[in-house]
Amino acid sequence: MSVSFIRPPRLKPGARVAALSLSSGFVTEVMARYQAGVRQCAKEFGWEVVPTPNALRGPDFLYENPQARADDLHWALENPDVHGLVSIIGGDDSVRVLPHLELETIRRHPKAFLGYSDSTVTLLLLQFLRAGVMAYHGPALLTDLAESGGMNPFVVEGVRRALINDPEPFDLMPAPEWTELHQPWTPELQDTRRSHQPGEGWTWLQGTEPAEGHLIGGCAEVLDMLNGTPGWPDPEVWRGAVMVLETSEDVPPPAQVGYWLRNYAAQGILQGLSGLLLARPRGYTMGQKHDLYTWVKRVLKEAGREDLPVVANMDLGHTSPQLTLPLGGLTRLDPLAGRVTVTA
Known part of the structure; x- marks a missing residue:
């Protein structure tokens, strides 16, 4: 780190x-x-x-x-x-x-x-x-x-x-259920629970060796707004990090996410990462989710990072319920064990 x-x-x-x-x-x-x-x-x-x-x-x-x-x-x-x-x-x-x-x-x-x-x-x-x-x-x-x-x-x-x-160290776990159902925020419905569907677990896209790094990231569309401003993190903040990416209700096409990742590769960010955590994309069909995973693996291959551990379909961001991640906290990815552990 x-x-x-x-x-x-x-x-x-x-x-x-x-x-x-x-x-x-x-x-x-x-x-x-x-x-x-x-x-x-x-x-x-x-x-x-x-x-x-x-x-x-x-x-x-x-x-x-x-x-x-x-x-x-x-x-x-x-x-x-x-x-x-x-x-x-x-x-x-x-x-x-x-x-x-x-x-x-x-x-x-x-x-x-x-x-x-x-x-x-x-x-x-x-x-x-x-x-x-x-x-x-x-x-x-x-x-x-x-x-x-x-x-x-x-x-x-x-x-x-x-x-x-x-x-103390703790393992992140997939949510047993999830929803992206829109329900109006009216007083009449405040006590009415949204319908949920069973959680389908995480998808490990690639990687076999354990890796560890500090968490950094957030909403992909917002990162794009920040990119190039004086607020963009210095290179050393990205180095050795586990990047967290989630997409919003804007539902960016899979190709657009791929283009953002190519930008990170052009900056040398992808080459220095220890791991990548991808949220369940809100509003995607199964076909779009497949296309997203194809784009992610394509860009990582272009960047020479076919070794990078990547966990997808995590409960982050714009679907519910979501995990709470300590950005800056040290996190270990173990692809063969299927574990993601916040260690410090």
Whole structure:
């Protein structure tokens, strides 16, 4: 491992966790859903979830004021009464917040942050990993944490192991069930559980030898927005890493994912990886999933990485339930044993 990361304090029961709208201010249109997330976090984790000063000011205000979104992040980090941070929801323009963020503030006040999707830009990659602080790729407040009918036990266990329990190695496991069913976030349906289908397990695309590296990655579409900006991670952050990639409800074609991977190969990123974790792609048919796997293996062969361990169809990102991954955490892939273990 060529880089190391500070592990922020655990979010034990009783922790006060700030809820941030770092991208979309959509939350004000679904406040009953927000309150469900607050209640369920208190029930399952013992957290007191509180909004940052601008988090509930609505989509128009937050769109027009990226500085206010950055101010909320700095407020949550500098406030001694706040112990951790959670993203309320994603969006598509966190990249506009970049010029307003203060890296030194994050270095001085390392705190756990939980989120995914557009959070890849402002926190999971740009600020936390560049600042040398571990971050947590996992559910947002309005998604799995406010899940209709109550939090899925798979989500509860994942958050507890990554963020709450005392640190110790743990195996990642496939979810026994999953869903991508859209169900309106209305008060009438908050107690109605979505229908799920049986989990089909992971797919090991290639690799035979065990490998280990620190986790880094996030939403592929958001990484594409970040690529080439001052926030793109330095080469040494990628070196020896296990890359995590998931795709959003935009449903990018398999070829597009292949093109993004070719970009990483052109930068030398693929050549230096220790492993690759691919999420179950949201909205894909079985044929599209097959095409995706073909593209991944094709690009890795082009890059001379037919040896790279690759696990696909993992429960990450935009399908539910999802794992919580400590970005920056050391992780071991054992293809022959079919195990993925977060070791540190």
